[in-house]
Amino acid sequence: MRSFQNDYSEGAAPEILAALVATNDEQTVGYTEGDPHCERARQLIREACGQPDAMVEFCIGGTSANLICVAGMLRDYEGVICTPDAHIATHETGAIGACGRTTLATRDADGFLSPEECERVWRFQTGTGRHMTRPRLLYITDSTEFGGVWTAERFDAICDWAAEHDCKVYVDGARLGAALESPANDLTLEHLAGRADAFTIGGTKNGMLFGDAVVVRDPELRRDFPYLQKERGGLMAKGRLLGVQFSAAFEDGLxxxxxxxxxxxxxxxxxxxxxxxxxxxxxxxxxxxxxxxxxxxxxxxxxxxxxxxxxxxxxxxxxxxxxxxxxxxxxxxxxxxxxxxxxxxxxx
Structure with a gap:
C-alpha cells in the first residue's frame, strides 16, 4: 500500500523534474543572485500575488524560512504569538528560541489563531511593561496544522487585530497551495499578499524536490533577509535549482x-x-x-x-x-x- 504519512515522500512532479533535467548542463551564477531561472520565478510569483514590488527570496525548506523571517521581523526582546500546535512551537527543535526570539502560545485548540486569544496573551505580556516579552508578530499557518483553511473574513479579523496592536503578520504557507485550492477557501493569494507582512509559498509539500519561496513586504525583513539567510545557513550555492522548480510550477498554473x-x-x-x-x-x-x-x-x-x-x-x-x-x-x-x-x- 502507498504511504499516506506525508505529502513529500515522493520526489518531484514529472514536469518539475523535467525542467531540472533540461537545465542540468547550464552554468549560472550562484546563490539565487541574478540567474535567469530565479529572476523568472520571482517575476511569476510577484504577478501571481499582485505585488510587483515585493521581495521574493528562496529557502531550502520551511524551518529555514520560518527561522529567518521570525528572527528578521523581531528584536530579541519581542515575541511571536502563535497557537500551541504551531510548527515553530512544536516541530522545529527550538529553532526560534535558539535565535533569541520567544514564542507566546495562545490556548486556541483548533489550529486557528483567534483575536480573542491574541488579546489575552497581549494583555498578560504587556501588563507589567518592560518586565515581559513584548508581542510584535502573529504567526499563522494556511492550511493549519489540522488541515483547516483560513477564510477571508477570519484572516481579515486577525490582520485587523494585529494592525490595532502594532503587530506584524507572518503566514507559514508550507501547504498554501492545498489551502487556496480547497473548495472551502474564499481567500485569494492577492488578498493574503496584500495584508501579510511576509509569507511563504511551500514547494517541498507541493510537488518540488525541496524549497519554499518567501514573499516579503515588511521593510525590516527586506533589509535583513539576505544577511540572516547567510548567517543561519539557509543560502544555497546552487540556488538556480530553486528558481527552476518555482518557474516550472508557476509558469502555467502547475x-x-x-x-x-x-x-x-x-x-x-x-x-x-x-x-x-x-x-x-x-x-x-x-x-x-x-x-x-x-x-x-x-x-x-x-x-x-x-x-x-x-x-x-x-x-x-x-x-x-x-x-x-x-x-x-x-x-x-x-x-x-x-x-x-x-x-x-x-x-x-
Missing part, C-alpha cells in the same frame, strides 16, 4: 493543479471514511485528514500506510493523520478505504 489534486484525493478519502463510520477530528477541507480511532486501529493503519499519531485523547483513543499529495492516485485511496472497511468489519 502549482495550483498539483495542490488541487491532493485536495481532491484527500476529500475522497474523508468522504469514504465518514461513510464507514469513522469519527473525524475537526473539519479539514484540505489534503490532511484526521480521525479519532482506538489504539489497535491506529496501529493497523500505521503499519499499512505509515499514518502518524498526532494526539492522544483523554479516553485512550488517538488522533491519526492521513496526508494526500500530488502523486496520490484514486486507486491508492481505494486501497486504503478497503483496509478501513475491513477494520470496521472485524471490530478492531
Amino acid at each position: 502549482y495550483w493543479r498539483l495542490a488541487r489534486h491532493a485536495d481532491e484525493q484527500a476529500l475522497r478519502l474523508r468522504d469514504g471514511m465518514l461513510e464507514l463510520g469513522y469519527e473525524p477530528y475537526l473539519a479539514s477541507p484540505s489534503n490532511q485528514q484526521f480521525f479519532v480511532v482506538p489504539d489497535a486501529v491506529g496501529d493497523a493503519f500505521a503499519e499499512a500506510c505509515g499514518c502518524e499519531t498526532f494526539l492522544q485523547m483523554p479516553d485512550g483513543r488517538r488522533v491519526i493523520r492521513f496526508v494526500c499529495s500530488w502523486a496520490t492516485t484514486p486507486e491508492s485511496v481505494g486501497e486504503l478505504l478497503a483496509l478501513a472497511r475491513t477494520l470496521r468489519r472485524d471490530g478492531c
Whole structure:
C-alpha cells in the first residue's frame, strides 16, 4: 500500500523534474543572485500575488524560512504569538528560541489563531511593561496544522487585530497551495499578499524536490533577509535549482493543479471514511485528514500506510493523520478505504 504519512515522500512532479533535467548542463551564477531561472520565478510569483514590488527570496525548506523571517521581523526582546500546535512551537527543535526570539502560545485548540486569544496573551505580556516579552508578530499557518483553511473574513479579523496592536503578520504557507485550492477557501493569494507582512509559498509539500519561496513586504525583513539567510545557513550555492522548480510550477498554473489534486484525493478519502463510520477530528477541507480511532486501529493503519499519531485523547483513543499529495492516485485511496472497511468489519 502507498504511504499516506506525508505529502513529500515522493520526489518531484514529472514536469518539475523535467525542467531540472533540461537545465542540468547550464552554468549560472550562484546563490539565487541574478540567474535567469530565479529572476523568472520571482517575476511569476510577484504577478501571481499582485505585488510587483515585493521581495521574493528562496529557502531550502520551511524551518529555514520560518527561522529567518521570525528572527528578521523581531528584536530579541519581542515575541511571536502563535497557537500551541504551531510548527515553530512544536516541530522545529527550538529553532526560534535558539535565535533569541520567544514564542507566546495562545490556548486556541483548533489550529486557528483567534483575536480573542491574541488579546489575552497581549494583555498578560504587556501588563507589567518592560518586565515581559513584548508581542510584535502573529504567526499563522494556511492550511493549519489540522488541515483547516483560513477564510477571508477570519484572516481579515486577525490582520485587523494585529494592525490595532502594532503587530506584524507572518503566514507559514508550507501547504498554501492545498489551502487556496480547497473548495472551502474564499481567500485569494492577492488578498493574503496584500495584508501579510511576509509569507511563504511551500514547494517541498507541493510537488518540488525541496524549497519554499518567501514573499516579503515588511521593510525590516527586506533589509535583513539576505544577511540572516547567510548567517543561519539557509543560502544555497546552487540556488538556480530553486528558481527552476518555482518557474516550472508557476509558469502555467502547475502549482495550483498539483495542490488541487491532493485536495481532491484527500476529500475522497474523508468522504469514504465518514461513510464507514469513522469519527473525524475537526473539519479539514484540505489534503490532511484526521480521525479519532482506538489504539489497535491506529496501529493497523500505521503499519499499512505509515499514518502518524498526532494526539492522544483523554479516553485512550488517538488522533491519526492521513496526508494526500500530488502523486496520490484514486486507486491508492481505494486501497486504503478497503483496509478501513475491513477494520470496521472485524471490530478492531
